[in-house]
Amino acid sequence: MRIATYAAPLNRTGPGLLLRDILRGDDPQIAANVAIIAQAAPDLLVLTDFDYDLDSIALRAFAALFDPPYPYLFAARPNTGMPTGQDIDRNGRRAEPRDAQGYGLFNGHGGMAILSRLPIDAGGVTDLSGLLWRDLAGADLPMLDGAPFFAPAVLDVQRLSTTGHWIVPVLPPGGQPFAVMAYAASPPAFDGPERRNIRRNRDELRLWEQVLAGDFGPMPEDFVITGNANLDPQAGDGDRAAMAGFLAHPLLQDPLPGQPTADWRDIGLGKLRVSYVLPSRGWRVMDAGVLWPAADGPAVAGAHHLVWVDIAR
Template identity: 45%
Template sequence: MAEQVRIATFHTELSRDGPGLLLRDTLSKDDPQVEAVIQIIRASNADVLVLADIDYDLNSTALAALAKRIGGYPHHFALLPNRGVPSGVDLDGNGRIGGPGDAQGYAAYKGQGGLAVLSRWPIRHTLARDFSAMRWTDLPGHIAPEGTPDVQRLSTTGHWDLPVEVTGGHLIHLLVWHATPPVFDGPEDRNGRRNHDEAAIWLRYLEDGLGLSPPSTFVIAGFANLDPVDGNGRPEALQTLLRHPLIYDPKPTSEGASQATIEDGGINARHVGDPSLDTVDWGDANNRPGNLRVDYVLPSRTLDVLDSGVFWPPVDHLFGRDVQVASRHRLVWVDVTLPDSARDGGQRIGHAEARQ
């Protein structure tokens, strides 16, 4: 029987107000949020886990400390995010250069709110592709506002193609990203347009490779910051991803999401999407967006999907309290396996390296 691989994404909200604070809180063993995040990750039992909103440091010291506390994840990957990286221009239009609004991605310091991957399977670092430095206006078909500076990068946080070697030397490519919120801007809709294009880059990559050879076996995993039918934003690119012929949307659900919609009320009562698909418990009043589906794990159709879910138990469940303390977001997981055809003749390490 083929090896089953559970791939998950979790927007942890572990980002801290200053460098080094996440490491401090992780090592202290008495920070309620960190402890709750650890419990959820252990309970979810993912083989490969994408972490969003986790602070980056040069030697990945905080990530390594967190992985050690969790246990069972010998392989790690992280890169400096665009968040906090100075652009050198006045992106936010306040008449001054410098500060969070003029960074390539909004942040108080370099490395704040980054991305990371933990894995039980080897990560092929040398085969990774990092699209994070791509200029927004270099994306084919972009919808950047007129006058967008040439230095403005597309990625708010990062876009990676990260190959993970599973059983038999086969590669599953993780396509990882964390997009900007499609709000907090002006009539030019800069953030809404950027959020759209941060999903559209995967369409361009999978359809024409952006000048490279795109992977055939992949899982798109991360934080779109957008619901396909509810809330603010431009959902066209995300909707295209969800129904793309190369991609399977397993539509993971949870009992807790359905329960929260009923109990929270407010704007949730006006949503048209299936509430069991929600992955975040945002505020429900005073123009807040309510509960939405914004976190995604989307396998390629070259993988067999066995099961999926959102780790959002009811409030009276064993982990009902932990999910509320850990993050407003819920961990999303999908179980996949390589079909027989891929195991018999699919992409292996040697073939992948030859194509780079």
């Protein structure tokens, strides 16, 4: 099975605009993203920047662009753009993108979605996206001048997940079920002295550590953790040591050590590794790669690149 993740920029500035662009059939960015996905041909793909709509109309339209179309889809309401009613960033204004549960111009902006050729047990999904940040064991909440940055009313509503943390059961025909554990974390940047995004990015990874420890119920025997951690173990902003430690977790395999997955040289950040497909120890890793476009390929596809891993039992 080929499992992949891709932070393709399938988001737009308002609700319904992604569906509009898919249906028009002439959007160069969507065409480039579809070509990349078709080239990789994953059996299951986690998209980590896909606008959500309640009935998954845009997701179904996108799945239909492939030959054959992806038959199994999953998307849950993300935290991106979800209103909190609070002045999260303490700038004196509410209802701005930074005041949402996760940064977003509208409810569902840049969410997550799964395309699959393997059946998905949507009724068996465990969605940890509603966990309040303060309720994570050992939560590293923002501080400013030695005092909590968040007011009590913010702590009462602020979720940990920027986008979401899903545990999705997958049912291969004739095979043993396994779980896809998907997420897309806050970038550890654009911070003030309270270091809100750096702390949140680290704690979003810490949630998976606690899941692996059994703190949120029994672990599936076989699983894959995948998505956009927005954290490189060797370079860039954020808690690099935390990512390096996670990659060395005894329950995980890292098939692509040191492989960059995004290219931000145009803004001075260089090439960084931020997206991951990490199988559990029970899998045989047959092959793995990052699908970089040709040097003369379309830059319109975005800064992120598709990451894939072939696994077997």
